[in-house]
Amino acid sequence: MRAAYASAPNPDDPLAGLVVGERPDPVAPDGWTTVAVKAASLNHHDLWTLRGVGIRAEQFPMIIGCDAAGIDTSTGDEVVVHSVIASDAWDGDETLDPKRSLLSEIHQGTFAEQVIVPKRNVLPKPVELSWAEAACLSTAWLTAYRMLFVKSGLRPGQTMLVQGASGGVATAAIMLGRAAGYRVWATARTEAKQAAALDLGAHQAFPSGARLPERVDVVIETVGQATWSHSVKALKPGGRIVTSGATTGPGPAAELNRIFFLQLSVVGSTMGTKPELAQLIAFLRDSGLRPHIDRTLPLESVRDGLAAMAAGDLIGKIVVEV
Numbered sequence: 001m002r003a004a005y006a007s008a009p010n011p012d013d014p015l016a017g018l019v020v021g022e023r024p025d026p027v028a029p030d031g032w033t034t035v036a037v038k039a040a041s042l043n044h045h046d047l048w049t050l051r052g053v054g055i056r057a058e059q060f061p062m063i064i065g066c067d068a069a070g071i072d073t074s075t076g077d078e079v080v081v082h083s084v085i086a087s088d089a090w091d092g093d094e095t096l097d098p099k100r101s102l103l104s105e106i107h108q109g110t111f112a113e114q115v116i117v118p119k120r121n122v123l124p125k126p127v128e129l130s131w132a133e134a135a136c137l138s139t140a141w142l143t144a145y146r147m148l149f150v151k152s153g154l155r156p157g158q159t160m161l162v163q164g165a166s167g168g169v170a171t172a173a174i175m176l177g178r179a180a181g182y183r184v185w186a187t188a189r190t191e192a193k194q195a196a197a198l199d200l201g202a203h204q205a206f207p208s209g210a211r212l213p214e215r216v217d218v219v220i221e222t223v224g225q226a227t228w229s230h231s232v233k234a235l236k237p238g239g240r241i242v243t244s245g246a247t248t249g250p251g252p253a254a255e256l257n258r259i260f261f262l263q264l265s266v267v268g269s270t271m272g273t274k275p276e277l278a279q280l281i282a283f284l285r286d287s288g289l290r291p292h293i294d295r296t297l298p299l300e301s302v303r304d305g306l307a308a309m310a311a312g313d314l315i316g317k318i319v320v321e322v
């Protein structure tokens with residue numbers, strides 16, 4: 001089958017190891033099913049995989065791609081794939097399983113004509129969502145959903161700040177936060193991206209690092225080192241940073257004095273559970289909210305999308321159609 005895969009890790013030039021070519025058709029073991037992929041979206045995770053971050057060297061070659069929508073070939077159903085693969089015996093919150101992985105870390109990923117997943121990892125795709133929209137949900141949108149609605153403690157009327165407004169998780173957080181009734185502020189590195197944040201629903205947008213009109217209740221962090229200090233300083237006493245990523249590096253000065261003196265909380269968040277993904281899908285189906293898709297590309301052109309992501313040249317999600 002056709003697939004986009006990382007042939008070998010390359011920390012400095014992630015696209016050097018990318019191949020779009022033939023890979024063996026997968027064979028689903030007992031309890032697993034084969035999904036014929038219709039669409040899959042790009043995540044920063046794909047660049048980490050190509051760099052060799054979060055994956056062991058012996059796992060290469062690895063088909064990249066964390067999330068997908070397609071046809072479950074064992075039932076004929078239209079499905080969304082939940083990317084968090086828990087161990088067989090695990091019961092409960094899959095994100096807390098010490099042995100859990102995302103597709104493309106141990107098991108082959110979704111940028112392919114077919115992907116195999118445990119049968120419990122597929123959910124019905126509502127007809128109201130296009131293939132491309134459904135393909136955006138399992139990673140970036142699910143992560144934003146859990147950050148906002150499980151981890152942040154935000155209540156309608158409170159203020160949240162989204163750092164790095166143009167990213168997949170960040171655009172999802174802006175749109176979900178606005179739909180939920182929060183006051184949404186965002187930062188971005190360019191005026192065009194600040195304008196895009198306003199178009200997506202942010203009430204105000206600021207240059208990265210700008211002094212804010214007042215302090216906020218919650219910061220939604222995926223940028224890491226480049227914005228961390230600003231995130232800590234942006235919080236009201238008792239405020240909370242919810243962090244799920246460190247695109248610019250994981251080594252920020254912790255600002256411990258400010259954290260204890262102002263009684264701030266730093267809360268980690270990763271992906272989301274299958275029930276949370278089902279709730280997200282239902283929210284989109286019933287609210288009419290839809291992921292902002294920057295562009296769709298054929299699988300053969302996935303390199304162009306990954307290059308745009310590496311350069312920060314995107315607003316929202318890039319989708320590959322298979």
Ligand SMILES: NC(=O)c1ccc[n+]([C@@H]2O[C@H](COP(=O)([O-])OP(=O)(O)OC[C@H]3O[C@@H](n4cnc5c(N)ncnc54)[C@H](OP(=O)(O)O)[C@@H]3O)[C@@H](O)[C@H]2O)c1
Pocket residue numbers: 042043044045048139140143163164165166167168169170187188189190193208222223226227244245246247248269270271309312316
């Ligand atoms: N823990 C989890 O479960 C989980 C799930 C999803 C994602 N993540 C992580 O979250 C991060 C974002 O993922 P994504 O897929 O949303 O990535 P993405 O679409 O590539 O977005 C990258 C973001 O980084 C910002 N950025 C990059 N360099 C910057 C800099 N020097 N200064 C300020 N902002 C900068 C961009 O903001 P601008 O708008 O300013 O350009 C953009 O919002 C990644 O590190 C990813 O691995 C983690």
